[in-house]
Amino acid sequence: MNTKINFYDLTGMTAIVTGAGIGKAAALTLASAGANIVAIGRTQETIDQTALEARKFGIKSIGVKCNITSDEDLNNLIDITLKEMGQINILVNNVGGGGGGREKFQRLTKEYIEKIYNLNLFSIFTLSKLCVPHMIKSKYGSIINISSMAGEMATPNMSVYGSSKAAINQLTKYMAVDLGPIIRVNAIAPGAIRTAALESVLTPEIEKKMLAKTPLKTLGEASDIGMGILYFASPMSKWVSGQVLAINGGGIQELD
Numbered sequence: 001m002n003t004k005i006n007f008y009d010l011t012g013m014t015a016i017v018t019g020a021g022i023g024k025a026a027a028l029t030l031a032s033a034g035a036n037i038v039a040i041g042r043t044q045e046t047i048d049q050t051a052l053e054a055r056k057f058g059i060k061s062i063g064v065k066c067n068i069t070s071d072e073d074l075n076n077l078i079d080i081t082l083k084e085m086g087q088i089n090i091l092v093n094n095v096g097g098g099g100g101g102r103e104k105f106q107r108l109t110k111e112y113i114e115k116i117y118n119l120n121l122f123s124i125f126t127l128s129k130l131c132v133p134h135m136i137k138s139k140y141g142s143i144i145n146i147s148s149m150a151g152e153m154a155t156p157n158m159s160v161y162g163s164s165k166a167a168i169n170q171l172t173k174y175m176a177v178d179l180g181p182i183i184r185v186n187a188i189a190p191g192a193i194r195t196a197a198l199e200s201v202l203t204p205e206i207e208k209k210m211l212a213k214t215p216l217k218t219l220g221e222a223s224d225i226g227m228g229i230l231y232f233a234s235p236m237s238k239w240v241s242g243q244v245l246a247i248n249g250g251g252i253q254e255l256d
């Protein structure tokens, strides 16, 4: 190979990224590699801010207000994306919630379980299904599902969140089998990442205990996940599909 090739170059591709915590870092990282960005979330102001910052990389970017659990909103999202961007190549299924060590098993209600599974798991089925035909049409598809270390470990009071994330890991492998060869599907299992979601449950004592079991001796930043997402989104990983990558400072961060 004599010429320089930028395997991270996403110029001209369109990425849909859901959520504004890790999602914002993902959107900005993909934008820095040249991708056009469709940022989605619940609050127009927040996603408009992500879209504005992404445009500083000289790409096209829009924010679409969308409830990830609403089929109507997701159909509308696809219509807007195609109208504004013309194609869909990359999907980052990042929105998720629940857990936080608050899920006392005996107090779980069917409504709560359905809510978390709708948010974390069923939304991935629905939005991915809507994007797949357009990825095939464009001849380039990469879907990145954001899981969690909670999908691999078992810690107290996380059964709904953790089991939904374990399902995402296995779903990722099945999607990779069903959607190849044009579409690659991979997942990232973050450890503790400094976002609003983590800050709501983090105390100095918990952080100290987490760092004791983390060889790299810091908690993660959203940009650490953004860089893993860029790897899976770009041709750098063109022969990688069906994988779950743990990005966790080399260790385990538990709330309890």
Ligand SMILES: NC(=O)c1ccc[n+]([C@@H]2O[C@H](COP(=O)([O-])OP(=O)(O)OC[C@H]3O[C@@H](n4cnc5c(N)ncnc54)[C@H](O)[C@@H]3O)[C@@H](O)[C@H]2O)c1
Binding pocket: 018, 019, 020, 021, 022, 023, 040, 041, 042, 043, 066, 067, 068, 069, 094, 095, 096, 097, 119, 146, 147, 148, 149, 189, 190, 191, 192, 193, 194, 195, 196, 197, 198
């Ligand atoms: N932060 C961590 O330590 C950590 C660790 C492991 C896994 N994760 C996973 O990473 C992903 C992102 O987490 P985060 O820390 O950025 O969370 P966050 O709470 O900071 O951000 C989540 C975003 O999702 C949006 N959102 C929530 N419900 C929505 C809905 N129904 N429709 C559209 N948007 C909705 C919120 O508005 C918010 O912008 C989640 O799947 C989470 O489970 C996070």
